[in-house]
Amino acid sequence: MKMSSLYSKVTILLIGFLLLTRSIYCQKTGSLKQQDFLEEIEFEWARGLLFVPVQIEGKTFRFILDTGGSLSISTTIQELFSFEQIAVAKVVGVNKLSKRVPYVKVPSLRLGALEFSNYNATVSDYTGYPYDCLRADGIIGRDFLKDLILELDLPNKKLKLSDNPLKLKLPKEGGIPVKIDRKTSLPYIQVNVEPFGKQWVVFDSGSDDVFSFKTQTIEQYRRKSKFKEHPIETFFGVTSLGASGVIPKPMAAFTTYIESLQLGDAALEGFYTDISKRSRSRIGTGLMKYGKVTLDYQRKKFYFQPKEKSQKATAMKGSIGFLPRYAGEAYIVTALQSGSEAEKKGLRLGDTILQINELNLRDMEAIKHCQLYLEGYNWEATEQTELVFLSRGEEKAITVKTIKY
Numbered sequence: 365m366k367m368s369s370l371y372s373k374v375t376i377l378l379i380g381f382l383l384l385t386r387s388i389y390c391q392k393t394g395s396l397k398q399q400d401f402l403e404e405i406e407f408e409w410a411r412g413l414l415f416v417p418v419q420i421e422g423k424t425f426r427f428i429l430d431t432g433g434s435l436s437i438s439t440t441i442q443e444l445f446s447f448e449q450i451a452v453a454k455v456v457g458v459n460k461l462s463k464r465v466p467y468v469k470v471p472s473l474r475l476g477a478l479e480f481s482n483y484n485a486t487v488s489d490y491t492g493y494p495y496d497c498l499r500a501d502g503i504i505g506r507d508f509l510k511d512l513i514l515e516l517d518l519p520n521k522k523l524k525l526s527d528n529p530l531k532l533k534l535p536k537e538g539g540i541p542v543k544i545d546r547k548t549s550l551p552y553i554q555v556n557v558e559p560f561g562k563q564w565v566v567f568d569s570g571s572d573d574v575f576s577f578k579t580q581t582i583e584q585y586r587r588k589s590k591f592k593e594h595p596i597e598t599f600f601g602v603t604s605l606g607a608s609g610v611i612p613k614p615m616a617a618f619t620t621y622i623e624s625l626q627l628g629d630a631a632l633e634g635f636y637t638d639i640s641k642r643s644r645s646r647i648g649t650g651l652m653k654y655g656k657v658t659l660d661y662q663r664k665k666f667y668f669q670p671k672e673k674s675q676k677a678t679a680m681k682g683s684i685g686f687l688p689r690y691a692g693e694a695y696i697v698t699a700l701q702s703g704s705e706a707e708k709k710g711l712r713l714g715d716t717i718l719q720i721n722e723l724n725l726r727d728m729e730a731i732k733h734c735q736l737y738l739e740g741y742n743w744e745a746t747e748q749t750e751l752v753f754l755s756r757g758e759e760k761a762i763t764v765k766t767i768k769y
Contacts, residue, residue, distance in 0.1 A: 394481070395480070397480075397481065398479065398527075400528050400531075401478065401525075401526060401528070401531075405417070405476040407429065407521050410498065412572020412650065413429075413569075420474075421472070425438075426501050427500065427502045430569055431567055431569045432571065435504065435505055435507055435508065436488050437470065437485045437487055437488075437501070437502040438491075438502055439487055447469060447471070452464050452467060465486045467485070467487075469482060469485075475525070478525065480508060488502075490502070493692070493733065494690070497733070503570070505570075506549045510661050512525050513528075513534075513658065513659070513660045513661065514659045514661070516658070518649075534667060538628060539665030539667050540665065540667070542664040544661070544664065550566050550568075550644075551566065551666070553647070553666040555647070556626040557625055560585060565644070565646050566645070566646040566647070567648075572650055573648035573650050574625075574648070575622065575645075577640045578641060579615075579616065579640040581640075582640050591620065594621045595620065596619070598617075598618055598701070599616070599618070599700065599701050600699060600713065601614045602687075602689065602698045602699055603639045614699075615642070618639070619636050619637050619680045620637055621635075621636055622637055627668040628668060630655065630673055630674070632677035633674055634676055636679055636769040638679045650679060655668055655669050683766070683767045684706060685767075686701060686704070686711055687699040688717055690736070693728065697715045698713075700712070709764065710762065712755055716753060717751070718752040719751070719752035721750055743766060747766055748763055748766060749764055749766060751764060
């Protein structure tokens with residue numbers, strides 16, 4: 365289920381980390397019963413996220429596999445099992461905004477045949493929009509994966525986990541260097557982004573990006589006049605929500621043309637980046653459309669086995685000049701593309717969207733919000749979009765051309 369690429373940028377990135385007292389954060393927790401194993405697990409794929417079945421006390425739940433996140437369970441699971449609360453944690457999302465949540469100890473859970481014991485977890489509310497559309501019960505994150513080898517195969521929807529490199533058919537030589545952040549355990553990989561040079565970026569399976577810059581990095585490049593031959597597009601507003609669930613203040617975010625994203629001997633060619641993020645540059649599950657991905661935490665290597673050595677890539681597909689977001693009582697303009705036709709014809713940040721082509725957004729009870737969230741508006745298939753919106757109490761109708769990248 366793929367959304368319109370532009371709408372999908374108003375997305376939830378599940379990356380977050382815990383800020384606890386030093387004694388609790390440094391406390392050694394969690395153990396894995398099995399050794400010398402190769403476990404294969406089928407995953408579901410929805411909206412660029414990987415969902416894996418997790419068993420807790422004999423009941424099966426649907427968790428997101430997120431190399432950028434850490435173990436989190438829903439309030440529903442906590443109400444069901446009443447796990448011991450050991451602290452209050454601060455969860456920080458992709459926008460560097462935070463909220464405090466309960467921190468509990470989960471005695472045991474199973475991922476396939478693997479049994480994990482005594483892991484600490486944050487407790488988050490997954491019942492509100494858009495979490496309810498994802499039907500997620502929690503997150504399996506880097507605290508589970510940091511000593512293992514993780515292989516992701518999208519065509520076959522297979523996840524392989526192992527503690528022994530010999531059980532996976534990995535190249536004996538090569539691989540992309542990986543750095544594990546000491547504080548957050550986030551995996552950084554080194555890539556070459558032409559024409560900008562080498563970058564250390566997070567591999568974040570909680571994001572559906574192919575590649576996105578850190579916003580500050582784009583701003584630094586712009587001050588150095590790096591964009592004379594390579595166009596940059598600016599969106600102002602809210603372009604992503606984080607694990608904290610706190611809606612950030614409007615700010616600038618960018619997309620720009622990439623000549624080549626080189627991952628070892630492979631390359632993705634000629635595409636516009638996903639919209640930049642405030643916290644970090646990252647590669648997400650969008651990479652999995654182009655080949656098999658393996659993250660070896662043990663040897664600190666990242667392997668990308670592409671379908672072809674050089675492939676034309678697609679991240680940002682197109683634009684009609686704004687990003688919409690469901691705000692509970694209406695769909696609003698959450699981000700506006702600077703200099704776009706929509707802006708020139710009077711669309712403003714915060715305006716209420718009443719209709720997009722044949723889609724009537726006036727009747728909130730009749731709209732299938734989750735279907736829109738998961739599948740999008742499909743405006744990329746048309747040359748132009750007819751838009752009706754409410755701005756400062758006045759209803760307006762405009763037609764804008766689709767910008768195709």
